[in-house]
Amino acid sequence: MKVSSSNFKSNARQALDDKQLQSALNHVRNNFISKRSKARLDLPEFDALRDNARAIKDHTLEHLDFYLEHYERKVVESGGKVHWAADAVEARGIIMDICRKTNAKTVTKGKSMISEEISLNEFLAANSIIPVETDLGEYIIQLRGENPSHIIAPAVHLNIDQVRDEFRKAHTHLSPNRPMNEPETLLGEAREILRGKFLTAELGITGANFLVAETGSSLIVTNEGNGDLTQILPRVHVVLASIDKIVPTLEDLAQITRVLARSATGQEITVYSTLSTGPRRKEDEDGPEEYHVVLLDNGRSSMLGTEFSEMLRCIRCGACMNHCPVYQAVGGHAYGWVYPGPMGAVLTPSLIGVDKAGHLPNASTFCGRCEAVCPMRIPLPKMMRSWREREFEQHLVPPAHRKNLALWAWLAKHRRLYRLTTGLAARILAIRGGLSKRINKLPMAEGWTKHRILPAPEGATFMKLYRRRLRKGR
Amino acid sequence: MSSREQILKKIKGSLRKTQTVHTSDEQRNQAVLARINQHPRGIIPARTSLSRQDLLYHFCEKVKASEASCKIVESYEKAGIEIQKFLRQHNLPQLVRIGTDQRLNKLGWENEPPQLLIGPSDGQDLVCVSHAQYGVSETGTLVMTSGPENPTTLNFLPETHIILLNKKNLQESYEDSWAALRQRYGKEKLPRTVNMITGPSRSADIEQTLILGAHGPLRLHVIVIDGK
Known part of the structure; x- marks a missing residue:
């Protein structure tokens, strides 16, 4: 997937002016938040489960090498194969190899963000293999040639009219005058078409929400059932998962899944949670004959042991973006790569470099809601701050910005001069504020006052008040 | 390297x-x-610390909350009759896809029994019946295991899915199911597929409007056999 994170500012401006997008984003603003909040209230143990989920993942990451080895052993015991991929190129090569051996022409796909991360669809298409996204949202955006704008609701940026137009364009074998007013009709149409694909595809690729070390199983959670049809109908099932998806045991899995759906869609549990272990057994009459797991690193092992290590706890529920005022305002595409919102602002620079994605950790109000709702209690604002520091250290910040900061730092270290300057500035601003005590336009900070009103300072400076109080105290 | x-x-x-x-x-x-x-085991929600009978009622409430329907019957004989009634009510043909689960032989029929098609589904079936391995009261979830007894394709391809559950196999939490699975399949082992199903399939990908019947079944009916 092409990276356009460095255009965040212009992407965001465009998104803010896009009326259609703004109306679609209302669904994020209204739905997700209230549903999560209700689910949380319905489970008194919710916050304790979050603590536990966090502890489980921390333990797993501290022992990741051994859990991966145990997991691999169990997959092999159950008749499956594990392929290790250091990066996107290697992962794509492995999948291509399996496709060739399978003689696959059509590949059905369950929803997988890792697949986006390694640009799998473009790659398969370039190699004459037809990838078919089967999650309804993913199917819609694949028709449109778009990328997901949300990690769990990929088509959340669209309204029904756009879906209808797209279906009319793509499904030309159907009458152009057919009734298409209701979302039910559109879903029915997609179901019908994809059913055919499910039954003919030679190979199915799914992601994994978790990999269970104890049994060598992959778990996927879906509401549509598309992931399941992808993994039981074709002759070959390929699981594409990153190394951070491991959990130790089925019990640990249950702890974490209890907070996953509640944080994501506000459901207690998704309609389908499916554990897959190896290929079909000899007595089975359905299920895939081959089971492959592609275990992808792609930069994650380097995150371990750094200040961004905690990001590897992420279970991709999307709660951080649902609650983020920046995401709510600009949507997911503005972030310019696979992962949007606060988790994307932390993960994207880790995976593709802060030089390309430095704008993302800067696009935060630091309101802290992302951390407050994160089921895995990932300190997202702290990590965004760390990225800002790294960006500065690596001289990636524009020279004017750096100069101003250096001037500020110098001033702040000379307290007399600092107090004099700030005291003076406060008085000037108070005068400028006039009777209304509001400043609508501030020289040198027009960018800031363009959308906001600065309240004028009132009364004495902090230091003056402090001294006065000290004197009184004595 | x-x-x-x-x-x-x-x-x-x-x-x-x-x-x-x-x-x-x-x-x-x-x-x-x-x-x-x-x-x-970690934290198990206290909501299912209930008597056996209340656990069943809690399960049924949760099944209904997941947009599925739930019926309690006294025996497998009565379960068959309930299936026939359900098919009539929904204007469905008396033609049912099933696996080879022995327990399904005990189903009793009223008048003309429905025609039974045995084996995995090829996507042409309207209705299927399968037997759950366990039920989890916590969220009204059915735990289905793969095998010729209850082929996995039955859980996803037919439009209407009827699942039977024996009350003996009703459990409080997911953790109870893991314990039972370990006992049945061995330590660190699982059958090829374990489907945990909570309600009929759905999508909210178009403007966040919830619609039932995405790629899996449109209708899910759960029948619990509560043998006294």
Whole structure:
């Protein structure tokens, strides 16, 4: 997937002016938040489960090498194969190899963000293999040639009219005058078409929400059932998962899944949670004959042991973006790569470099809601701050910005001069504020006052008040 | 060096950097084996600390909350009659896809029995009946295991899915199901597919409007056999 994170500012401006997008984003603003909040209230143990989920993942990451080895052993015991991929190129090569051996022409796909991360669809298409996204949202955006704008609701940026137009364009074998007013009709149409694909595809690729070390199983959670049809109908099932998806045991899995759906869609549990272990057994009459797991690193092992290590706890529920005022305002595409919102602002620079994605950790109000709702209690604002520091250290910040900061730092270290300057500035601003005590336009900070009103300072400076109080105290 | 070795080496290296107290690889490996061996339970929601009968009612409430329907009957004989009634009510043909689960032989029929098609589904079936391995009262979830008894395709392809559950197999939590699965299939083992199903399939991908019947069944009916 092409990276356009460095255009965040212009992407965001465009998104803010896009009326259609703004109306679609209302669904994020209204739905997700209230549903999560209700689910949380319905489970008194919710916050304790979050603590536990966090502890489980921390333990797993501290022992990741051994859990991966145990997991691999169990997959092999159950008749499956594990392929290790250091990066996107290697992962794509492995999948291509399996496709060739399978003689696959059509590949059905369950929803997988890792697949986006390694640009799998473009790659398969370039190699004459037809990838078919089967999650309804993913199917819609694949028709449109778009990328997901949300990690769990990929088509959340669209309204029904756009879906209808797209279906009319793509499904030309159907009458152009057919009734298409209701979302039910559109879903029915997609179901019908994809059913055919499910039954003919030679190979199915799914992601994994978790990999269970104890049994060598992959778990996927879906509401549509598309992931399941992808993994039981074709002759070959390929699981594409990153190394951070491991959990130790089925019990640990249950702890974490209890907070996953509640944080994501506000459901207690998704309609389908499916554990897959190896290929079909000899007595089975359905299920895939081959089971492959592609275990992808792609930069994650380097995150371990750094200040961004905690990001590897992420279970991709999307709660951080649902609650983020920046995401709510600009949507997911503005972030310019696979992962949007606060988790994307932390993960994207880790995976593709802060030089390309430095704008993302800067696009935060630091309101802290992302951390407050994160089921895995990932300190997202702290990590965004760390990225800002790294960006500065690596001289990636524009020279004017750096100069101003250096001037500020110098001033702040000379307290007399600092107090004099700030005291003076406060008085000037108070005068400028006039009777209304509001400043609508501030020289040198027009960018800031363009959308906001600065309240004028009132009364004495902090230091003056402090001294006065000290004197009184004595 | 293969990618496998490379990745594992990198992980070990990264972890060593952060260790405040020195733990040897051997100690870490032992910790992993111990956790997998003991598989400690975490927090289990108190909502299912109920009497057997209330656990059943809680289960049915949760099934209904998941947009499925739920019926309690006294026996397998009565379950068959309930299936026929359900098919009539929904204007469905008396033609049912099933697996080879022995328990389904005990179903009793009223008048003309429905025609039974045995084996996995090829996507042409309208209705199927399968038997759940367990039910989880916590969320009204049915635990289905793969095999010729109840082929996995039955859980997803037919439009209407009827699932039978024996009250004896009703459990409080997911953890209880894991314990039962371990007993049945062995330590650190699972059947090829374990489907945990909570309600009929759905999508909210078009303007966040919830619509039932996405790629899986449109209708899910759960019949619990509560033999006295």
